[in-house]
Amino acid sequence: MVLGVASLGDWLGLLATATFASAQVTGSAAKGVAFGSVIAVRLLPALVLGPLAGVLADRFDRRYTMVVCDLLRFPLFASIPTVALLSENAAVTVGWAAIATFLVEAITMIWTPAKDASIPNLIPRARLEAANQLTLITTYGITPVLAAISLAGLSQLYQSAVSNGVDLPTSTASSVALYFLALSRLATAVVVFFGIKEIGGRESRGDGADQGVLRQFVDGWKYVARTPLVRGLVLGILGAFACGGLVVGTAQFYALSLGGGDSTFSLLFGLIFVGLGLGIAFGPRLVGALSRRRWFGFSIMLAASSVGLLALAPHLSIAAAVTLLVGAGAGMAFLSGTTLLGGEVEDDVRGRVFAFVQTAVRVVLMLAIALSGVLVGVGGSREFHIAGLAFPISSTRLLLLVAGIAGTFAGMWALRQMDDKPGVPLFRDLWSSMRGRPLEMPEGHTKGGTFIVFEGGEGAGKSTQLELLAEKLRGLGHDVVVTREPGATPVGAGIRKLVLDRESADDAPIGPRAEALLYAADRAHHVASLVRPALARGAVVISDRYVDSSLAYQGAGRALAAEDVAWLSRWATNGLKPDLTIVLDVDPTTGLSRVADRGAGHDRLESESLRFHERVRHAFLDLAAAEPARYLVVDAAEPVETITELIAERVTELLPPPLEGPFLTPPSDAELSSIVDSELERR
Numbered sequence: 001m002v003l004g005v006a007s008l009g010d011w012l013g014l015l016a017t018a019t020f021a022s023a024q025v026t027g028s029a030a031k032g033v034a035f036g037s038v039i040a041v042r043l044l045p046a047l048v049l050g051p052l053a054g055v056l057a058d059r060f061d062r063r064y065t066m067v068v069c070d071l072l073r074f075p076l077f078a079s080i081p082t083v084a085l086l087s088e089n090a091a092v093t094v095g096w097a098a099i100a101t102f103l104v105e106a107i108t109m110i111w112t113p114a115k116d117a118s119i120p121n122l123i124p125r126a127r128l129e130a131a132n133q134l135t136l137i138t139t140y141g142i143t144p145v146l147a148a149i150s151l152a153g154l155s156q157l158y159q160s161a162v163s164n165g166v167d168l169p170t171s172t173a174s175s176v177a178l179y180f181l182a183l184s185r186l187a188t189a190v191v192v193f194f195g196i197k198e199i200g201g202r203e204s205r206g207d208g209a210d211q212g213v214l215r216q217f218v219d220g221w222k223y224v225a226r227t228p229l230v231r232g233l234v235l236g237i238l239g240a241f242a243c244g245g246l247v248v249g250t251a252q253f254y255a256l257s258l259g260g261g262d263s264t265f266s267l268l269f270g271l272i273f274v275g276l277g278l279g280i281a282f283g284p285r286l287v288g289a290l291s292r293r294r295w296f297g298f299s300i301m302l303a304a305s306s307v308g309l310l311a312l313a314p315h316l317s318i319a320a321a322v323t324l325l326v327g328a329g330a331g332m333a334f335l336s337g338t339t340l341l342g343g344e345v346e347d348d349v350r351g352r353v354f355a356f357v358q359t360a361v362r363v364v365l366m367l368a369i370a371l372s373g374v375l376v377g378v379g380g381s382r383e384f385h386i387a388g389l390a391f392p393i394s395s396t397r398l399l400l401l402v403a404g405i406a407g408t409f410a411g412m413w414a415l416r417q418m419d420d421k422p423g424v425p426l427f428r429d430l431w432s433s434m435r436g437r438p439l440e441m442p443e444g445h446t447k448g449g450t451f452i453v454f455e456g457g458e459g460a461g462k463s464t465q466l467e468l469l470a471e472k473l474r475g476l477g478h479d480v481v482v483t484r485e486p487g488a489t490p491v492g493a494g495i496r497k498l499v500l501d502r503e504s505a506d507d508a509p510i511g512p513r514a515e516a517l518l519y520a521a522d523r524a525h526h527v528a529s530l531v532r533p534a535l536a537r538g539a540v541v542i543s544d545r546y547v548d549s550s551l552a553y554q555g556a557g558r559a560l561a562a563e564d565v566a567w568l569s570r571w572a573t574n575g576l577k578p579d580l581t582i583v584l585d586v587d588p589t590t591g592l593s594r595v596a597d598r599g600a601g602h603d604r605l606e607s608e609s610l611r612f613h614e615r616v617r618h619a620f621l622d623l624a625a626a627e628p629a630r631y632l633v634v635d636a637a638e639p640v641e642t643i644t645e646l647i648a649e650r651v652t653e654l655l656p657p658p659l660e661g662p663f664l665t666p667p668s669d670a671e672l673s674s675i676v677d678s679e680l681e682r683r
């Protein structure tokens with residue numbers, strides 16, 4: 001509520017002081033100068049006082065800072081219309097309005113970082129984003145509109161009073177607004193002082209207050225420059241505002257390049273804000289559980305690349321859609337950036353970081369608006385002639401294109417500074433997150449280990465070939481670990497009994513989802529307790545079945561959604577993929593008859609229909625076809641020896657050379673004496 005009232009006051013203040021000043025003079029040029037100078041005066045203190053304001057927010061009790069600021073702003077706002085009432089001289093009234101506005105803005109520069117730095121201490125981290133969403137929508141969506149409506153309503157009342165013969169000064173509407181504004185400041189001070197005592201006190205923020213002001217100031221800058229996350233955030237936010245400023249600065253010329261006029265300009269201008277609101281309101285729901293650092297980087301890239309696209313838009317309808325994207329990207333960047341800053345910057349320096357951002361944003365925005373306006377004004381539109389053909393080039397579009405490309409690179413750079421999932425493809429992660437399942441960060445096994453998996457239908461010969469391969473590799477000196485799924489660990493043995501025992505399953509049938517979860521549970525424990533440690537010490541791990549069995553049996557066989565099953569396994573294994581998967585392909589009738597010949601009966605899955613096993617077979621083949629470099633498909637109807645040779649050939653290509661013999665297999669007595677003899681001879 002405090003933020004809403006304060007923000008309404010800010011907007012009302014900006015509009016009321018500017019219209020108040022222009023109402024004091026006559027003539028459109030003078031009105032323009034009065035209006036513009038009040039706006040300029042409001043922006044000026046940011047440059048002068050911004051950096052110092054952060055030190056104050058970190059140095060003093062933030063609640064008292066906010067209260068004192070509002071107690072000072074209350075009489076200053078009230079003084080503007082009061083001076084007008086008392087003075088007949090327009091120069092004095094406008095002069096005082098400018099001075100009071102400057103002072104108010106200077107105080108606001110101190111109030112804002114104190115307020116921004118306090119919010120994360122009042123709200124649980126998990127709710128910070130929702131709180132920021134509400135604050136930004138209130139600040140940039142609801143209150144500016146409310147302020148404009150209130151001012152328009154007051155002007156309307158004034159007009160009808162005048163037309164009814166009441167004698168009122170021309171600035172009555174803005175004077176009433178300014179008195180309201182003054183009272184809103186007083187109310188905010190009272191509420192913060194008596195109602196929000198939780199706002200952090202100085203003691204709770206460590207001992208920074210013992211340092212000198214200059215030292216604290218320098219430390220704040222160093223913190224921004226040296227902390228990769230903050231550096232990335234700040235540069236990203238500035239990049240987004242630079243893009244926004246550029247679009248605002250060139251919008252009028254851009255509208256002309258589309259063959260439009262003022263209405264086109266207003267439409268595009270309005271669409272930026274609509275996009276901004278949509279990004280803030282729906283962005284979090286759209287990206288779901290995507291890491292907020294990645295969301296930030298992505299939003300910057302979206303905003304910037306859309307600016308670049310604007311340069312190429314041939315028609316107003318396309319330009320309108322792209323403008324909406326620019327706004328949405330900027331809105332999402334603003335929300336995620338503010339939340340990250342609030343949640344990840346330490347309380348001790350938060351005031352300085354927020355102050356730094358607030359100052360830098362204003363500078364960048366002003367520069368971008370001013371410079372882009374000048375550049376496109378000077379550049380105009382040129383025609384280039386190449387081989388007799390004329391190519392029209394508008395400097396507005398050229399500038400937008402360059403800014404779009406530069407902004408996209410800035411977004412990529414910002415993301416690289418802070419990415420918490422390096423190596424995980426951004427767009428796949430975004431797509432998965434939108435559907436509720438962000439990609440996991442693969443742990444990777446390496447350190448020399450090699451992971452080989454045998455897959456295939458029932459009775460394909462996996463156990464037979466796995467043993468033969470293990471024997472061969474051990475003979476070559478490799479450290480080999482043979483394992484299987486399900487059931488390689490004590491926990492897994494229990495799970496195996498649960499899923500495969502026909503008697504227990506007949507008593508209490510297991511549904512497809514429970515079955516998928518049981519296999520995933522076995523896998524999670526298997527990978528964490530056995531496979532990863534073995535790979536980490538450099539062993540060759542050979543597993544009888546792994547993730548593909550789930551995709552084939554639970555996915556294709558039980559008809560569960562393949563992507564659900566894939567995600568579950570990815571989560572269970574934290575992304576561990578085999579280096580090689582050997583699929584032994586056999587017709588299910590053959591495989592099942594081999595199993596029957598073993599004479600041990602059929603387990604729960606082996607007892608499934610032939611159609612089920614056919615679906616399983618084709619799923620294995622499809623998986624192999626999708627990633628041929630990581631698969632070897634062998635016809636399992638061939639004789640055992642032929643299959644063994646094909647596998648050995650492929651595996652030897654994959655493995656590093658084993659360690660040399662005598663140190664792995666102890667030398668025999670005869671070998672030992674021959675080594676000793678040759679050594680003596682050599683000497």
Ligand SMILES: Nc1ncnc2c1ncn2[C@@H]1O[C@H](COP(=O)(O)OP(=O)(O)OP(=O)(O)O)[C@@H](O)[C@H]1O
Binds near residue numbers: 457460465595643
């Ligand atoms: N290429 C082959 N040709 C003929 N019979 C084979 C071949 N390979 C294995 N067998 C035999 O088929 C039977 C099943 O083999 P194995 O246990 O190795 O298969 P599996 O794929 O591990 O079976 P399961 O799916 O039950 O784990 C065994 O009796 C085995 O001797």
Ligand SMILES: Cc1cn([C@H]2C[C@H](O)[C@@H](COP(=O)(O)O)O2)c(=O)[nH]c1=O
Binds near residue numbers: 484545554605606
């Ligand atoms: C890993 C895994 C296995 N299955 C099925 C496949 C088989 O029918 C059994 C395992 O028996 P085996 O004799 O050890 O081959 O379980 C499955 O359905 N899903 C899986 O993820």
